[in-house]
Every structure is written in C-alpha cells, then in structure tokens.
Amino acid sequence: MFSRKILSVGVISVLLGILAPSHAQDFPIRPIRIIVPLAAGGATDVVARLIADKLSEQVKQPVIVENRPGAQGMIGVEAAARTAPDGYTLVFGSSTTMAAIASLYAKLPFDPIQDFAAVAKALDNAYNVLLVPTSLPVNNVAELIAYAKANPTTLNYGAGTASSRICIEMLKVMSGASITFVPYKTSTQALNDLMGNQVQLVCEPTGSGMAQVATGKLRAIAVTGPQRINEAPGVAAVAETPGLKDYGHWSWLAFFTRAGTPPAIIDKLSAELLKALANPEVASKIKKFGFDIVPSGPKELAALQKEAVAKYAKIIKDAGITPE
Numbered sequence: 001m002f003s004r005k006i007l008s009v010g011v012i013s014v015l016l017g018i019l020a021p022s023h024a025q026d027f028p029i030r031p032i033r034i035i036v037p038l039a040a041g042g043a044t045d046v047v048a049r050l051i052a053d054k055l056s057e058q059v060k061q062p063v064i065v066e067n068r069p070g071a072q073g074m075i076g077v078e079a080a081a082r083t084a085p086d087g088y089t090l091v092f093g094s095s096t097t098m099a100a101i102a103s104l105y106a107k108l109p110f111d112p113i114q115d116f117a118a119v120a121k122a123l124d125n126a127y128n129v130l131l132v133p134t135s136l137p138v139n140n141v142a143e144l145i146a147y148a149k150a151n152p153t154t155l156n157y158g159a160g161t162a163s164s165r166i167c168i169e170m171l172k173v174m175s176g177a178s179i180t181f182v183p184y185k186t187s188t189q190a191l192n193d194l195m196g197n198q199v200q201l202v203c204e205p206t207g208s209g210m211a212q213v214a215t216g217k218l219r220a221i222a223v224t225g226p227q228r229i230n231e232a233p234g235v236a237a238v239a240e241t242p243g244l245k246d247y248g249h250w251s252w253l254a255f256f257t258r259a260g261t262p263p264a265i266i267d268k269l270s271a272e273l274l275k276a277l278a279n280p281e282v283a284s285k286i287k288k289f290g291f292d293i294v295p296s297g298p299k300e301l302a303a304l305q306k307e308a309v310a311k312y313a314k315i316i317k318d319a320g321i322t323p324e
Contacts, residue, residue, distance in 0.1 A: 028059055029061070031088070032062070032088055034065050034089075034092055035091045036067050037068055037073040038186070039067055046289065069160075072165065085257075085261040085262075086258075092253060093256050094254075099305055100308070118298045120269070122273065122294075123254075124250075128209065129209040130144075131209055131212065132201055139219070141238050141241040145241075156180045156198075157199055157200065158189075158202050159182075160188070160190045164204065166249065166312070170315065170319055209232075222236055222241070224247075224248065226248050227239070231289075254304075277293055
C-alpha cells in the first residue's frame with residue numbers, strides 16, 4: 001500500500017510537470033491585444049505597432065494594438081487592469097502611466113503595482129522637446145523664462161499626457177516662471193492648438209515633436225535630457241540654461257499584463273518581446289523616433305517600477321502639483 005501511494009504521488013507529479021509547461025508552450029492560441037494609453041499616431045503608438053507586428057510574426061497569432069487615450073493615460077491603464085490574468089492583454093506603459101500616475105490622482109481605480117505584472121522593459125531615455133509657435137519671440141529656455149516673467153499670466157502650456165505636464169511643471173518650479181496649465185485629452189490636440197497659438201508651450205516626445213518642427217510652424221527651444229541629442233540637431237538641453245543644470249526629464253516604456261498571470265506565460269511573453277526588440281530592422285526603425293532600446297526582463301522591470309513610483313512622488317510633491 002505504501003508503494004502504491006508513492007507511485008500515485010509520483011505519477012501525479014510527473015503529470016503536473018508535463019501539463020504545466022504545456023499550457024505556456026501552447027500560448028498563445030488566440031490574438032493578443034496591446035493597449036496603448038495614448039492617442040494613435042504618436043511616437044509611442046507607432047513604436048508599439050512596430051513591436052506588435054514583429055511579435056505577431058514570431059508567435060503566429062494576430063497582435064492588435066488598441067488606443068485608449070484620455071485622463072493622462074489613466075483610461076487605458078484602467079482598461080488593462082480590468083482584463084483577465086491570462087497574458088492575452090498587455091499595456092504598453094511608461095514611467096508616467098505606470099508610476100507617476102500614482103501621485104497625480106488622489107484616488108485611482110487601480111494600483112499600478114498591485115494590479116499589474118511586469119513583463120518586459122523595452123525602451124529608455126525617451127526624451128522630450130519643448131516646442132513653441134514660431135510667432136512667440138523666444139529661441140531658448142532662458143528667453144522663455146524671461147518672457148514669462150515679463151508677461152505674467154500671458155503664457156499657457158498644453159499637455160495631453162502626464163509626462164508632458166510633469167515636464168513643464170518641473171521647469172516652472174525650478175525657474176520661477178508663471179505658465180498656466182491647459183489640459184487636453186491627447187497630445188495631438190495640444191499640438192494643434194500650439195500651432196494656432198492658443199497655447200504657447202508644449203513638451204512632446206522628440207520624434208513626433210521634431211516632425212512638427214519640420215513643418216515650419218513650430219520651434220524647438222530645448223530637449224529635456226541632460227545633454228543634446230542627435231535627433232534634435234542644434235537644439236540645446238534645458239540643463240544648459242543658467243540655474244537649471246539639474247533639470248532632466250525622460251521616460252522609459254515597458255510592457256505589463258494583469259497581476260495573477262501564470263509566471264510561465266509572463267516569461268514566454270517577455271522572451272518573445274525581447275526577441276522582437278533585438279531584431280535589427282525593428283531596432284533601426286525605433287531609433288529613428290529618438291528612443292534607446294534598453295531591454296530587461298520581469299524582475300528588473302518590477303524593481304524599476306517601484307523605484308519610479310517613489311521618485312515621481314517626490315517630483316510631483318516638489319512641483320506643487322495637487323492630485324486630482
């Protein structure tokens with residue numbers, strides 16, 4: 001009887017060992033959805049679609065990108081938080097939508113850490129560029145600050161994402177300039193009003209921002225990283241401005257899925273995403289948007305996200321941004 005019990009336990013263990021990996025090995029058996037919590041057409045959206053196309057090719061299933069913009073990214077992230085923990089829905093989040101957002105709202109309908117599982121970090125050093133209409137008589141940040149102080153309550157800035165808002169609020173706190181915040185549902189709307197001079201300043205991802213500069217309607221006055229970058233030739237860094245050497249604002253972008261998703265599925269998704277990012281053709285196209293590909297797996301991403309939540313809590317408090 002004793003031997004039968006050992007045999008039964010042994011058989012069960014073997015069966016479990018076979019069945020558990022097979023579930024992950026079979027994944028995916030239907031389409032995967034990637035939620036982008038920003039409007040279609042922006043740099044983040046385009047990059048998500050590049051990765052999705054390669055991922056689809058690798059896993060031999062459709063990978064659909066769904067844009068869910070609004071509320072500075074909260075709408076899209078909340079939609080992802082309400083999905084089943086099965087790995088079939090990912091959110092392409094950023095250091096803003098998956099970390100800073102925790103301090104931007106007094107009450108969130110989700111917890112960016114507890115409700116999500118880290119899958120794979122994709123990009124880092126996603127710098128922004130400060131844009132003004134060509135009709136505004138400023139060519140750099142020093143002139144912008146001087147103009148704002150000489151014309152109080154005159155300048156408005158538009159922001160359709162939390163990242164854009166933090167970018168300019170940090171500048172205001174460090175410079176003492178008065179520039180009024182005008183909220184937008186999307187960055188595209190803010191850019192359109194910038195070109196119409198209805199707002200006078202926008203902080204936009206470098207790739208899409210410099211594309212607008214090329215139209216001749218907008219002027220780039222600074223990039224938000226610690227130094228100048230190749231994607232914005234001739235444009236100084238904010239940190240070059242006297243008194244602002246400690247200024248710096250950039251983002252990372254990464255994939256998350258619903259908490260509770262089986263670890264084997266997360267590992268498989270992570271491996272496939274990192275493989276897609278390593279593809280030379282995909283990497284070449286992504287770099288044109290000003291992003292650096294800095295991939296990492298679930299453990300590293302989870303640690304990075306926790307650090308970012310604490311970091312942005314301090315930045316937002318120091319900037320005097322009142323949680324909504």
